[in-house]
Amino acid sequence: MTRPSDITYEHLLRELAPQVLGAVIRRWREFGTAEDAVQESLIAAAVQWPREGVPDNPRAWLIQVASRRMTDYVRSETARRQRETVAAIEHSEIYQPAHQDDTLILLFMCCHPALTSSSAIALTLRAVGGLSTAEIASAFLVPEATMAQRISRAKQSIKASGVPFQLPTVEDRASRLKAVLHVLYLIFNEGYTSSVGPHLQRLELSREAIRLTRSVHTLLPEDAEVEGLLALMLLTDARRPARTGSDGELIPLTKQDRALWDQKQISEGIALLTTALSKGSIGAYQLQAAIAALHDEAARVEDTDWPQIVALYELLKRMSDNPMVMLNHAIAVAMVGGPSAGLALLSALDADGRLNGHHRLDAVRAHLLEMAGELEAAVTHYRRAASRTTSSPERNYLAAQAARVGDRTTCDVPRTT
Amino acid sequence: MKYILMMNTMKAGDGVPNWPKKDLQGLVAFMKNFDKELRESGELVSAEGLAFPDQAKQVRAGKDGTPITDGVFPEGKEFLAGYWIVDVDSPERAYAIAARASACPGPGGAPLNMPIEVRQVMSGPPPEML
Numbered sequence: 001m002t003r004p005s006d007i008t009y010e011h012l013l014r015e016l017a018p019q020v021l022g023a024v025i026r027r028w029r030e031f032g033t034a035e036d037a038v039q040e041s042l043i044a045a046a047v048q049w050p051r052e053g054v055p056d057n058p059r060a061w062l063i064q065v066a067s068r069r070m071t072d073y074v075r076s077e078t079a080r081r082q083r084e085t086v087a088a089i090e091h092s093e094i095y096q097p098a099h100q101d102d103t104l105i106l107l108f109m110c111c112h113p114a115l116t117s118s119s120a121i122a123l124t125l126r127a128v129g130g131l132s133t134a135e136i137a138s139a140f141l142v143p144e145a146t147m148a149q150r151i152s153r154a155k156q157s158i159k160a161s162g163v164p165f166q167l168p169t170v171e172d173r174a175s176r177l178k179a180v181l182h183v184l185y186l187i188f189n190e191g192y193t194s195s196v197g198p199h200l201q202r203l204e205l206s207r208e209a210i211r212l213t214r215s216v217h218t219l220l221p222e223d224a225e226v227e228g229l230l231a232l233m234l235l236t237d238a239r240r241p242a243r244t245g246s247d248g249e250l251i252p253l254t255k256q257d258r259a260l261w262d263q264k265q266i267s268e269g270i271a272l273l274t275t276a277l278s279k280g281s282i283g284a285y286q287l288q289a290a291i292a293a294l295h296d297e298a299a300r301v302e303d304t305d306w307p308q309i310v311a312l313y314e315l316l317k318r319m320s321d322n323p324m325v326m327l328n329h330a331i332a333v334a335m336v337g338g339p340s341a342g343l344a345l346l347s348a349l350d351a352d353g354r355l356n357g358h359h360r361l362d363a364v365r366a367h368l369l370e371m372a373g374e375l376e377a378a379v380t381h382y383r384r385a386a387s388r389t390t391s392s393p394e395r396n397y398l399a400a401q402a403a404r405v406g407d408r409t410t411c412d413v414p415r416t417t
Numbered sequence: 418m419k420y421i422l423m424m425n426t427m428k429a430g431d432g433v434p435n436w437p438k439k440d441l442q443g444l445v446a447f448m449k450n451f452d453k454e455l456r457e458s459g460e461l462v463s464a465e466g467l468a469f470p471d472q473a474k475q476v477r478a479g480k481d482g483t484p485i486t487d488g489v490f491p492e493g494k495e496f497l498a499g500y501w502i503v504d505v506d507s508p509e510r511a512y513a514i515a516a517r518a519s520a521c522p523g524p525g526g527a528p529l530n531m532p533i534e535v536r537q538v539m540s541g542p543p544p545e546m547l
Contacts, residue, residue, distance in 0.1 A: 116506050119459070142462050142504050150459025189544050236544070243542075250542050360543075390418075393542040 009049055012058060013042050014211070017130025020062040022102025025165050028070050031109065032155040035127050037069035038062070042130055101167060103128060104219050107212075108168055108176050110154075111183040114161040119154035120183045121190070126151055129208050139190070139205050177220075181229050181285065184213050188233050206237055217272075227276035228286030234269035235292035238262040250397045254301045266296045287316045306335040323354045327364055339372035359388035363398060366405075375409040419462060419504050419538035420511035422518060424531065425495040426470060434469070436524055443522045451517060455503065460514070466499035502538065511535055 017038065024034040041062045055061040110124040122140075125131045137147035168176040191205030213230045220226050242256035273289045291312050298304040313329035326349055334342025346365055355361040366381035382402035389395050426432060433441065455461035473496065474486040501518070505511050515533040523529035 118504070118506050122459075140504070145456070146459055146461055146504070148459075149457055153457075153459050390537045390540055391542050392539040395539070 009046065009054070012054070013045055013062075014130040016059050016062055017042060018103040018106050018128045019059060020066060021106060021127060022099055023059075023063050024066045024070060026099070027067065028074070029165070030070075031165065032152075032159055033073045034066070034070065035155065037066040037073065039126070039132065040069050041065035043132070100219065103215055105165060105167055107180045107216065109158060109163055109165070111176075111180040112158060112161065112163055113176075113179055114157050114163075115154050117183065117186055119150055119157065120179075121187055122147060122150050123154040123158075124183055124212070125187065125205075125208065129212060131208070135204075177223070177226075180216070181213075181225060184209050184216070185229060185285075187212070188236075206233070206240075209233060210237065222279070224276040224279040224281045225283040225285050227272050227279075228283060228289050231269045231272040231276060232285050232289035232292055234265045234272070235289055235296050238265035238269065238296060248393065249400075250393045252397075253295060258299065258301075261296065266293075269293065269296070282315070284316060284319055287312050287319070291316075304335070306332055310336055323349060323352060324360070326352070327355065327360060331364055331367070334368050334371060339368045342368045343372065357388065359385040359394075359398075362388060366398075366401065370405055375405050379406045379409065418506075418508070418511075418540065419502055420508070421536050421538055422501045422503065422511070422515045423534040423536070424498050424500065424518060425534070426498040432469070440522070440524045440526065443526055447521050451521070455501065455514070460503045460505055460510075462502040462504050464499070464501040467497055470496040508535075508537075 020041065021034060021038045024038055025031055028034055044065050045058070045062060049055075049058075106128050107124065110127050111120045115123065122136055125136050125139075126133065133148050133151060134144050136151075137144040140147065167173070188206050188209035191207065191209060210230070210233050213226070213233060217223075217226050217230050238261050239253070239256060241262065242258065242260040243251055245251055269289065270293050273286065273293055276286050277290070291309055294305050294309050294312075310329070310332045313325060313332050316325050317329055326345070330342045330345035330349070333345055343365070346361070346368070349355055349361060362381045362385035366378045366385060369375075369378035369381060379402050382398050382405060386395050386398035386402060389398060433444065436444070452461070452464060455464070474488050476484050476486050479485045501514070503511060503514055505514070512535060515535045519530055519533045520528040521531070
C-alpha cells in the first residue's frame with residue numbers, strides 16, 4: 001500500500017478508467033451499465049484510497065468493485081437476459097492483463113458517427129477520460145442533470161446502433177479514426193477557447209484532450225495525423241500563458257510576450273511534427289501544426305516566416321474546402337505581399353458567400369484596411385465585427401481596436417480620397 | 418452553443434388569466450411536456466416563467482443611487498413571459514425548439530404560433546487571433 005498525493009490518485013484513476021471499462025465490457029457485454037458500474041468504482045476509489053492507501057493491484061480492485069455493481073444490475077429484471085450470454089465466459093478472464101486496444105475501441109465507440117458532437121464529447125470524457133458527470137457539466141456550464149441525460153442518451157444511441165465492442169473494420173478504420181480525432185480536437189478547443197474570466201475550470205478540458213491524444217498516439221505510433229494533432233495541441237497550448245492580459249483581456253498572437261511561451265511544450269511539439277512529416281502522409285492536422293510551429297519558432301513577430309506560412313495555407317486550401325482556411329490564407333498573403341493582395345483575396349471570399357455576415361471576415365478586413373492606412377473603413381469593420389461576434393472577450397477586443405484606430409483618424413490629417 | 422428562447426406575453430385583453438379552464442389545462446400540460454422533452458434530450462440549461470407584468474416595476478437609480486420605482490406601463494406593450502436557455506449543436510436545432518414552443522396551444526386548442534425571440538448566449542474567446 002502506498003499513499004501518493006491526491007493528484008496522483010486522480011491521474012492513476014483516469015489512466016485506469018478505460019482499461020477497467022474494457023475488462024468489464026468484455027465480461028458482461030453491456031456498454032451502458034458497465035460504464036455506470038465503472039464510474040461507481042472510480043468514485044469508491046476516490047473516497048477509499050486516500051484513506052486506506054492504493055491497493056497493490058489497483059486495476060483488479062476497480063474491476064472487482066465494478067463487477068459487484070454489475071452483479072447487482074444483472075440481478076435486476078431488465079438485465080436478466082444478459083446472464084445467459086455471459087455464462088460461457090470464464091470469470092477469471094476478467095483479471096487478465098489489459099487489452100491494449102481497449103482504450104482505442106472505447107474511443108471509436110464514444111466518437112461513433114451516430115452521435116451528435118456534444119454527445120460524443122460528453123461520453124468520451126466520461127468513459128475514456130474517467131471524468132465524473134459533475135466535472136463534465138461544470139466544464140460546459142450546464143446543470144449536472146442535463147449532462148447526465150446527455151450521456152445517458154448517447155449510450156442509448158450506441159446501443160441502438162448495435163456497434164460491437166471491437167475495432168472497426170479495415171475499410172471503416174480511416175473514417176472512424178478521423179471522427180475520433182475531430183472529437184479530441186473539439187474538446188481541446190473547448191478548453192482552449194474558455195481560459196478567460198470565470199471559466200478557469202475549462203482549462204482542464206484542453207489538458208484532458210492532450211492526455212487522450214497522447215494515449216492514442218502511444219497506441220497508434222505510426223499514424224502521422226494522430227501525431228500531427230498532438231503536435232498541434234502542444235504548439236497551440238504553449239502560447240496559453242501569453243494569450244491574456246492581467247485583466248483577462250485577449251492579446252493577439254502578434255502582440256504576445258513570447259518570453260511567456262512554454263518552450264518545453266514547443267520543443268516536444270516540433271519533435272513530434274518532424275517525425276510525423278517524415279512519414280510522408282501529410283494531413284490537415286500536420287499542416288496546421290506546421291503553421292503553429294512557424295509562429296512558435298519566431299523569437300520576434302518580425303522574424304515570422306510568412307512566405308512559408310502562405311505556402312502551408314495553400315496546401316491546406318487544396319486539402320479542405322474551408323472558408324476559414326481561405327481567411328487565414330488572406331492574412332498570411334497580406335503579410336508577404338502587402339494589404340492590397342490580402343484584400344483582393346477577401347473579395348473572392350465575399351463572392352464565395354459562406355462567410356457572409358461572419359464577424360471574422362469583418363475583423364480580418366478591418367485589420368488589412370488598417371494596414372493599408374484606410375483608417376475610417378477599418379473602424380467601420382472593427383465595429384461591425386464587434387457587434388457580430390458571440391464571444392464577450394472578442395467583442396471587447398474588437399471594440400478596443402475600433403476605438404484605437406478611431407483615435408488615430410482624429411489625430412491624423414484628414415485623408416483625401 | 419447556448420441560445421436563449423424568449424416568449425412574450427400576449428397583448429392586454431387576451432391574456433392567459435382570461436382563458437377558460439380547459440384551455441388553461443391544455444397550456445399547462447403542453448408546457449410540462451415540453452419541459453420534460455428538453456430535459457430528457459440533455460439540452461436544457463435553465464427555464465423560468467415570470468410573474469405577470471401587472472406585478473412589474475420599472476426601477477431607475479436616483480441621484481444618490483436609491484431606487485426610484487415606476488409601475489406604470491404603456492397599454493398593449495409586450496412583456497417577457499418566460500424563457501428557456503438551451504445548449505444545442507446548431508442554430509437550426511435552437512430554431513426547431515423555438516418553433517415547438519411557438520406552437521403551444523391557445524384558446525380552443527389551436528396553436529398560438531406566437532413569436533419566440535432566439536438569441537445566442539455569449540461564449541468564450543476564439544481559439545486564435547492574429
